[in-house]
Amino acid sequence: MSSPPENSLQLPVMDIHQPLLPSTDLSSLAEACKEWGFFHIANHGISEEFYRKLRSLSHQVFSLPTDAKLRAGPLSPIRAYTPHFIASPFFESLRVSGPDYYSSAKGSADVLFDQQETNTEFCRMFLEYGTRMAELSARIVRVLLSCLGDDVEKKYYEAEFRRCHGYLRVNSYSPPGDVQEEEEGVEGLGMHTDMSCITILYQDEIGGLQVRSREGGWVDIQPCEGTLVVNIGDLLQAWSNGQLRSSQHRVVLRQPVSRFSLAFFWCFEDDKVVEAPEEVVGKGSRKLYRPFVCLDYVRFRETIEKGRFEKVGYTVDDFAAALQDSEGRELSIANGGVEEQRESKISDQTTASGLRKSRRCTALTAGSMESVAEKSESGVKKISACDVEALKRCLDEHKGDYKKCQTEVEAFKLSCSFKKPSPSQDHLKGS
Ligand SMILES: O=C(O)CCC(=O)C(=O)O
Numbered sequence: 001m002s003s004p005p006e007n008s009l010q011l012p013v014m015d016i017h018q019p020l021l022p023s024t025d026l027s028s029l030a031e032a033c034k035e036w037g038f039f040h041i042a043n044h045g046i047s048e049e050f051y052r053k054l055r056s057l058s059h060q061v062f063s064l065p066t067d068a069k070l071r072a073g074p075l076s077p078i079r080a081y082t083p084h085f086i087a088s089p090f091f092e093s094l095r096v097s098g099p100d101y102y103s104s105a106k107g108s109a110d111v112l113f114d115q116q117e118t119n120t121e122f123c124r125m126f127l128e129y130g131t132r133m134a135e136l137s138a139r140i141v142r143v144l145l146s147c148l149g150d151d152v153e154k155k156y157y158e159a160e161f162r163r164c165h166g167y168l169r170v171n172s173y174s175p176p177g178d179v180q181e182e183e184e185g186v187e188g189l190g191m192h193t194d195m196s197c198i199t200i201l202y203q204d205e206i207g208g209l210q211v212r213s214r215e216g217g218w219v220d221i222q223p224c225e226g227t228l229v230v231n232i233g234d235l236l237q238a239w240s241n242g243q244l245r246s247s248q249h250r251v252v253l254r255q256p257v258s259r260f261s262l263a264f265f266w267c268f269e270d271d272k273v274v275e276a277p278e279e280v281v282g283k284g285s286r287k288l289y290r291p292f293v294c295l296d297y298v299r300f301r302e303t304i305e306k307g308r309f310e311k312v313g314y315t316v317d318d319f320a321a322a323l324q325d326s327e328g329r330e331l332s333i334a335n336g337g338v339e340e341q342r343e344s345k346i347s348d349q350t351t352a353s354g355l356r357k358s359r360r361c362t363a364l365t366a367g368s369m370e371s372v373a374e375k376s377e378s379g380v381k382k383i384s385a386c387d388v389e390a391l392k393r394c395l396d397e398h399k400g401d402y403k404k405c406q407t408e409v410e411a412f413k414l415s416c417s418f419k420k421p422s423p424s425q426d427h428l429k430g431s
C-alpha cells in the first residue's frame, strides 16, 4: 500500500491484486474503514482510456436537450434518467442496472441515441464496466470480511454475499456560473449515506467529494490518479455491527466547470435478512441492529425521504438500531419510528453545512419520486408530463438563476415526479 498526497485525507490505497500483509495493510485498511468508511483502490484494471470513452459517451447523453433526456426520465417506463432539480439544481444522473447491464443500457440508448453505432458502443461499454465492477466488488468484500476476523471471509462470504448484485449511476454536475463568487461553493449532492454494501466511485479530476468526520466536520477526498474510491454503505455497516462505517458524504462544487462521476453500488439481494453473525459481533458486545429484510430498508429510505426535497440524511441507524431502555434492556423499534428524530436531524443538517442552501436530496431514487406521486394521488395535483417548458422559459429569462424560478422548479419537480408505483424488481437502491 502507498499513501496519497499530503494535502488530502490520508486514506490507505489498497492494491487490489496484491496479497495484503495482515499486520500492516489489513490493519490500516481496517482502521480506515472503522474511522472513515472510505479508502482508495489501485491496480483496478480499468484504463484511463476506458474512462475517457465512458465519459465521452455519458457527455453525449447529458448534452442532449432536456426533452430528449426525459424520454428516459421519471415518467418514462425505464426511469433511468434523473433530471436536474430532483436531487439538486446542479445534479442529473443516468442509471444502468445489473445483472444484465447490456439490456439496461439498451433501454436508455434506444430512446436517447439516433445513431446505431453510438447506441451499440454505449451498451457494450456499460456491459463491460458493470461486469468488471461486479468482479471487483466481490474481491473487495472478501478483503473487508478478512478485516473482521480470521475466518470471517471463509465462513460468511459464500453464505451471505454470493447473491449480491450491482447497479451503476452516471452522475453529471453543472454548477451555476457564479460559483466562484461563493467562498464555500454550492452543494452538488447533499449529505447522505449509501444504501449499498459497498460503493466503488470513479470521480474525475475536479474534486469536491467530502466525507463527514465523527465530529461533524467535512473533509475532502481528493481525486487520486489511477485509483478508485471505495466506501462502505449502510448494509455492510449493519452486517458488520458497525465495525465498518457507512459515513455521510456529499459533493461540493467550487469551480464553474462540470463534474463527472460514476458510482457502482453493490447490494444484498432484496429478500436477504441482514443480521450481524454472533462471531462478528464478538463476545461481550451487543448487537447494534435488529435483523431486517433488505428490501424493507430500501422501502423505508424511499418513503421516509418523502420527496420533500428538504433532506435529512436518514440512515440504517434510523431504521434498525436496536434501542435499549435505561436499564440496558433491548427495546424493539418500529420501522420508521423516527418522527421524533426528524427535528434534531434537521437542525443537525443546518449546522453541518456552511454552504449556500440548495435544497437537498439524499435518495436520488424512484422512491423519493414515488412519494411525491403519493402526495399527488392524495389530491394535491395530478400532472401527466414534466412541465419542463415553463421551467426552461423562466431559467432563460433569469439567466439560469434557479432561485428566481422557485415556483416553476416546484411545479417541475411535482409533475416530473408523478408516476405509477414501480414493480417490485424495478426499484432503485441508490444512495
Ligand atoms: O459524485 C460523487 O463523487 C459522489 C456520488 C455519490 O455519493 C453517490 O452517487 O452516492
Ligand SMILES: [Fe+2]
Residues within 6 Å of the ligand: 192, 193, 194, 199, 249, 431
Ligand atoms: Fe454516495
